[in-house]
Amino acid sequence: MCTMGSCRTGHNHAQFSDLAGVINFGADLADAHMPGTRAERIIRLERDILSKNGAFARANRDRLKAAGIFTLNLVSSPGSGKTSLLVRTIADLKHRFPISVIEGDQQTSNDAGRIRVAGTPAIQINTGWGCHLDAHMVGHALDHLPLNQGSLLFIENVGNLICPAAVDLGESHKVVVLSVTEGEDKPLKYPDMFAEADLMLLNKIDLLPYLDFDVRTCIQFALRVNPQIQIINVSARTGEGLPAFCHWIEWRASLMRRPAHASL
Numbered sequence: 001m002c003t004m005g006s007c008r009t010g011h012n013h014a015q016f017s018d019l020a021g022v023i024n025f026g027a028d029l030a031d032a033h034m035p036g037t038r039a040e041r042i043i044r045l046e047r048d049i050l051s052k053n054g055a056f057a058r059a060n061r062d063r064l065k066a067a068g069i070f071t072l073n074l075v076s077s078p079g080s081g082k083t084s085l086l087v088r089t090i091a092d093l094k095h096r097f098p099i100s101v102i103e104g105d106q107q108t109s110n111d112a113g114r115i116r117v118a119g120t121p122a123i124q125i126n127t128g129w130g131c132h133l134d135a136h137m138v139g140h141a142l143d144h145l146p147l148n149q150g151s152l153l154f155i156e157n158v159g160n161l162i163c164p165a166a167v168d169l170g171e172s173h174k175v176v177v178l179s180v181t182e183g184e185d186k187p188l189k190y191p192d193m194f195a196e197a198d199l200m201l202l203n204k205i206d207l208l209p210y211l212d213f214d215v216r217t218c219i220q221f222a223l224r225v226n227p228q229i230q231i232i233n234v235s236a237r238t239g240e241g242l243p244a245f246c247h248w249i250e251w252r253a254s255l256m257r258r259p260a261h262a263s264l
Contacts, residue, residue, distance in 0.1 A: 021109065021123055021124055021144075022123075022126055023140055023141060025126065025130055050167075054135075054168060056139055056170075057135035058170070061171075063147075067150075069147060069149075070153070070249070070256055070257075071152075072152075072154050072175050074086065074157060074177060075165070075193060076159060076177035077160070077161045077182060080203055081177065081179055081204055081236045082159075083103075083115070083156060085234065086115065086154055088236050088239060089242065089249075090119075090120050090154075092242055092246050094120060096250075097150070098152070099120050100121045100122070100147070100148075101123075101155075102125060102133075102141045102154070103122055103123065103125065104127060104133040104137075104157050106126065106130070109126075121146055125141055127158055131158060131162075133167070134167055135170055138169045152253065155171060157169075161176075161189075162193070165192035165193040166192065166196075172253075172256055173198040174199075176193055176194055177203050178203065178222075180205060180211055180213040180218075184215075184217045185221060186221075187218070187221040188224070188225065191225045194222055199232065200229055200230070202218065202232070202233045203234050205234065205235050205241070206240065219231055230248070232245050
């Protein structure tokens with residue numbers, strides 16, 4: 001997990017603009033670098049940060065579970081098509097569930113704007129120098145979203161296949177999005193992310209006729225890293241595979257809301 005430099009989370013510098021629907025973190029750059037810090041000290045800091053994040057994540061999870069809210073943390077590299085995929089998914093599900101979205105980026109509120117145009121409440125979190133969302137940031141965003149009983153919450157994380165892997169946000173599941181334009185070896189190059197995810201969406205499959213991308217090899221690599229990961233081939237452009245993804249969401253949401261003593 002990146003603790004120093006560009007991964008600062010800036011917990012004490014959150015600013016929310018109700019008009020713009022944006023939460024800004026990390027505006028103060030004074031402690032962005034720690035030259036000369038010993039490795040042992042950095043490890044202790046990382047452990048401390050993860051421990052504190054874990055406490056915030058548990059609070060988020062308890063809050064969401066109490067409201068019966070099924071939450072997905074969407075992670076990927078930049079340009080994988082997460083937002084386009086999310087817009088299509090919202091269009092397919094918004095008549096069956098209340099939906100809210102938390103958007104994470106270093107800067108701009110472009111993605112939150114696209115989600116709102118789709119008719120869904122969205123909060124944009126700008127992380128500043130931070131390279132991922134953390135549970136404290138998400139907790140702030142929850143205060144500004146309609147947490148309707150039995151709703152869906154999508155968290156679109158900052159485009160990054162490294163740092164978000166280790167950071168629990170209180171979500172029900174991590175979903176990693178990999179596009180066929182990125183190369184089939186990404187699960188091996190960034191194994192932590194694929195090991196932590198419960199579902200991989202292989203996106204932009206409509207482009208396969210124009211690329212040298214081996215779907216079977218990519219799937220084998222993903223399963224080598226995480227034998228339990230489920231995989232759905234999708235296209236945000238054509239809608240292919242979206243019914244299967246929506247079914248996965250509905251089924252998993254129903255399992256989460258089922259009483260613990262109920263038989264499967």
